[in-house]
Amino acid sequence: MKTRLLLLPAVILAALAAYFFLTRPGAPAGGARPGTVAEPAAGEPPASAASVAAESATPAAAMPNDRSALRDWIDRVFAALELGPNPAAAEQLKAALLAAEPRLAINAIVEFLGEGRDVATGGEFALGGGGALADAPTLRVMLLDVLGQIARRTRSPAAARVSRTVLETRDSADEWALALRNVAWHEPAAKPYLASKVREMLAHGPWRARPSAGMLEAFDVAVYTRDASLVPELAEAQRSGGRELQYAAAVALDRLAEQGPLEVMTYLNTHPTELADRPLLRADYYAKADLSQIAQRAAVEIYLGRPDVALEEKSKLLKGLATPATFVAETLLTEAPPPDDGGPRLDALARATGEWLAGDRFPDLRAPLTQLRQRLAP
């Protein structure tokens, strides 16, 4: 009797799971639906509660919390995807795993990933918020993402452990992107390891020739490390990579300079030929400096005093300091600095400019400094 009662709920759960899996309509193609998000102010529509979230997850009551059931579900989705793209099935599985008992979900995912099987989902590599994926191109990529999210929430080392294994072989750049993220989430001190893997990624010919979406997003790992010694590799990708690689490298260099201005300026000052062929971009990286910080101001002054840097480049820097600029978007690991109107940095710039002019510190920059002072005048 007792045995039959225990079996009955499991049977019901399995049946419900099968019902939702087999009968749920497919999700719309592409990314999130456009929402009707409005600006709440006079003359404008009120803020809408409309969401652009994806379809709702399967109700929690139907979630299997049995490891074999979860593993069976993964296998069924795998089998279904082998027959053709089915983003809805992948989404339902993802929701189920995220809602399941973490330890069981982790074990099921780790077991599947260890088998090395993979299949396309019909989706794309797309970032959502907080570094999580909104969509994934393969089942393994999706599961690596989910594993990382669960592990982060529960502080489990499982995702980092599996990810380090992924990073031992160059099978999939998309998987590498998630693996790098997962290691960073669990081991924030592993920046030297992550920097070495970024180098490895950038040096891999087949990936450079056809960079995947995941590989391009993984440029954010370089920014996360704040490792200015990555500047040469990023500069080289910006110079000689394909268009997509060039753009990713350009954005990464700029954001690296913003995340670690002193590190990047110090590196560029001690490696004077680096980026000399891109003077106006190099000036942008110095323009991230906060002149209220003594060390950063000193680095800028070294640069402004360098005889090998052309007047045009120095002038660009001075103008750039007056209008700090930032790339913003959803990224794998890093965040843009908090929004500001540039006020405090401009005040520091005004003070520095006044002092430079008063002391005639940079005679060849007298004209642009005078122009800058006029521009900054209240």
Place this chain on the structure above:
Amino acid sequence: MKRLLSLVALLALHSGARAVEYPEPTGPAAVQTMPGATIGQLLFESGRNFYSGSGTVIRPSSVLTAAHNLWDADQGFSTDIAFRRGQYGARALAEHYPSRIYVLSGYRENARRHSGESVRAFSFDLGALVFRSAVANGASLGWWANPALLQPRVPTVAFGYGGEYHTGDDLLSVATRSGYGRIFGGFYESDAVYFEAGMSGGPVISTAADGKRYVTGVVVASSSEPASGGIRALDATAASFIRRFMK
């Protein structure tokens, strides 16, 4: 503005069966009232050259424009940016210099999903200028991240300082009820309108069912063969960008 020029491969215009609306001057009175009084000409330096584009005051101390007015892959960020609000002819209502630049862009500009030029780039192509004080005496143009307002039969008007067939110092407008179709991500296009170089960053304003007008997109691209106009629609991503970084 530079990207618009780079897309204009041929200046020969079709006079075929498809009706295309071309920008025309609004007249000087338009910049004395809304929405013209919140639209302005952008002047900026990129590399060794000066360019012009357009922008809109959509929050009291911020101007929305196209990202490609603010950054270039070779020259970096633009400098000496001036926003001349209510510019018409030789005069402007006011001139302001931004204190902060934000460019909406991740690491993936160009995925070559389509045969066109950088549709993925245009699907981001939003930029913001922030100023230390109000730009239009506290006024701003209403906006609504609602791509449904870009569908056919909804009246839309695009504005900007076109310099291709006009001086570049006069506010131009071009209207359509044919709607804009989604091409990729936030990039929408219409084959019923043409945008002149210089209009980049200008607003696309839709009239909603309640009769009120809202900015629903930003001019970012154009093609002359065949004639078409491309915009970056305001969607949830754009709304998040505006809310977080513009004040």
